[in-house]
Amino acid sequence: MIPAAFDYVRAGSAAEAISLIGQHGDEAKFLAGGHSLLPLMKLRLAAPSVLVDIGRVSDLSYIKDAGDHIAIGALTRHMDVETSAVLQEHVPLLAHAAGHVGDPQVRHRGTIGGSIAHADPASDLPATTLALGATYIAQGPNGTREIAAADFYQGFLESALAADEMLTEIRVPKMQGAGWSFQKFNRRAQDWAIVGVAAWRRNGDSGVALVNMGSTPILATSVSGALAQGASVSDAAQLAAEEAEPQSDLNASPEYRVHLAKVLVRRALEAASA
Amino acid sequence: MKISVTVNGVVHESDVEPRTLLVHYVREVVGLTGTNIGCDTSSCGACSVHVNGEAVKSCTMLAVQADGQSITTIEGMATDGVLHPMQQAFMENHGLQCGYCTPGMVMAATSLLKENPNPTEEEVRLGLEGNLCRCTGYHNIVKSVLAAAAGQ
Numbered sequence: 064m065i066p067a068a069f070d071y072v073r074a075g076s077a078a079e080a081i082s083l084i085g086q087h088g089d090e091a092k093f094l095a096g097g098h099s100l101l102p103l104m105k106l107r108l109a110a111p112s113v114l115v116d117i118g119r120v121s122d123l124s125y126i127k128d129a130g131d132h133i134a135i136g137a138l139t140r141h142m143d144v145e146t147s148a149v150l151q152e153h154v155p156l157l158a159h160a161a162g163h164v165g166d167p168q169v170r171h172r173g174t175i176g177g178s179i180a181h182a183d184p185a186s187d188l189p190a191t192t193l194a195l196g197a198t199y200i201a202q203g204p205n206g207t208r209e210i211a212a213a214d215f216y217q218g219f220l221e222s223a224l225a226a227d228e229m230l231t232e233i234r235v236p237k238m239q240g241a242g243w244s245f246q247k248f249n250r251r252a253q254d255w256a257i258v259g260v261a262a263w264r265r266n267g268d269s270g271v272a273l274v275n276m277g278s279t280p281i282l283a284t285s286v287s288g289a290l291a292q293g294a295s296v297s298d299a300a301q302l303a304a305e306e307a308e309p310q311s312d313l314n315a316s317p318e319y320r321v322h323l324a325k326v327l328v329r330r331a332l333e334a335a336s337a
Numbered sequence: 338m339k340i341s342v343t344v345n346g347v348v349h350e351s352d353v354e355p356r357t358l359l360v361h362y363v364r365e366v367v368g369l370t371g372t373n374i375g376c377d378t379s380s381c382g383a384c385s386v387h388v389n390g391e392a393v394k395s396c397t398m399l400a401v402q403a404d405g406q407s408i409t410t411i412e413g414m415a416t417d418g419v420l421h422p423m424q425q426a427f428m429e430n431h432g433l434q435c436g437y438c439t440p441g442m443v444m445a446a447t448s449l450l451k452e453n454p455n456p457t458e459e460e461v462r463l464g465l466e467g468n469l470c471r472c473t474g475y476h477n478i479v480k481s482v483l484a485a486a487a488g489q
């Protein structure tokens with residue numbers, strides 16, 4: 064299948080991309096790796112009239128140690144997140160989760176910024192960065208602002224980004240030796256999760272987020288609250304779906320998703336506590 | 338839009354519609370039909386080519402995104418009539434049945450060995466997770482890739 068016709072412009076920098084998006088208005092979209100947008104355009108579920116290609120803004124492809132956090136450029140590809148020695152040392156949960164996105168071909172093109180900006184509740188990196196308490200940096204015509212991951216996801220494929228704002232950086236706190244686990248339940252290796260869990264735990268602190276358990280990635284705050292008050296892993300895992308509003312689709316009913324969430328949160332916390 | 342793409346070492350200058358997918362450019366504009374299209378959903382990997390040496394699904398990339406880049410297709414694998422060792426390994430280990438998935442399998446497998454020259458059987462299976470074989474001939478495909486890895 065072939066997308067509907069559109070105009071294509073290539074940006075050399077974030078500032079140029081933002082000004083191009085501004086000139087072309089609502090019908091324009093950024094194109095990063097294209098691995099969410101192009102499949103939608105091929106199915107004609109999306110038909111932007113202009114694509115502003117940010118794929119060559121290479122100064123936004125980086126992974127830097129910034130002291131208490133790691134700064135990741137929005138255009139960094141999944142493969143580079145997966146294989147980054149800096150992330151494997153300081154944020155191993157994120158490097159590991161990136162290795163579970165799609166398949167190698169997808170990871171050679173798709174970017175962390177595209178994945179987060181797309182705000183798909185079924186995607187792995189929005190929930191993973193949410194569990195880790197990440198901060199996202201958005202750049203617009205009037206400068207930059209910080210958005211906490213917990214405030215970013217507003218609805219199905221809806222984020223706090225304005226149409227003329229570009230996600231430029233993802234800041235992820237170092238995990239400082241926390242135990243962690245990423246659980247992804249799917250039927251075929253390359254697929255999106257039917258339900259997924261990203262979790263970490265260090266002393267009384269924890270972060271647990273759910274993939275595909277609602278219209279946004281879900282922070283399982285009840286689970287973390289129970290753990291902080293000394294609940295056992297299996298008792299805390301019973302609260303896995305408290306914040307969730309799972310949907311029904313071809314793969315699973317809401318009831319089955321709730322069951323999966325409890326089982327996967329328990330497994331994740333057991334692994335993270337070991 | 339005018340683009341200049343190096344395909345199998347040869348520079349091609351063309352004028353394409355922005356919506357032209359890389360796979361259609363390779364098959365219909367450059368005329369290399371070894372790269373197959375097996376699905377509409379970025380799932381099967383039959384369309385895999387190398388972009389700057391890494392496997393990507395050419396049905397999920399625009400030709401205009403390949404402007405100025407270097408593409409290798411299955412036709413670019415053999416040199417001077419001698420098959421690439423991966424192609425040879427597929428032949429010797431019966432790594433193909435109908436052959437439809439084979440160009441994509443060979444491109445994905447060579448990209449995998451570049452990143453991981455000595456994969457375990459499990460790593461080969463995971464490394465080929467983006468490629469489907471409708472003949473379900475995975476056993477000998479994996480055997481072929483392991484043979485190619487052992488022979489390099």
Ligand SMILES: Cc1cc2nc3c(=O)[nH]c(=O)nc-3n(C[C@H](O)[C@H](O)[C@H](O)COP(=O)(O)OP(=O)(O)OC[C@H]3O[C@@H](n4cnc5c(N)ncnc54)[C@H](O)[C@@H]3O)c2cc1C
Nearest residue numbers: 093095096097098099100165173174177178180186187230
């Ligand atoms: C076969 C297949 C399997 C997949 N499996 C998985 C999976 O298992 N798990 C998973 O998490 N994902 C999966 N994906 C999706 C993949 O992770 C995508 O790469 C990712 O979701 C989008 O990143 P991208 O760079 O390709 O973005 P694009 O497709 O280029 O863009 C996506 C959206 O975000 C916007 N956008 C992109 N970058 C920015 C930016 N910097 N600032 C503002 N807006 C921006 C675009 O305008 C567009 O609306 C899969 C994709 C395919 C094709």
Ligand code: FES
Nearest residue numbers: 375376381382396
């Ligand atoms: S044709 Fe490209 S993945 Fe199937």
Ligand code: FES
Nearest residue numbers: 434438470471472
């Ligand atoms: S050999 Fe027939 S599809 Fe793989």
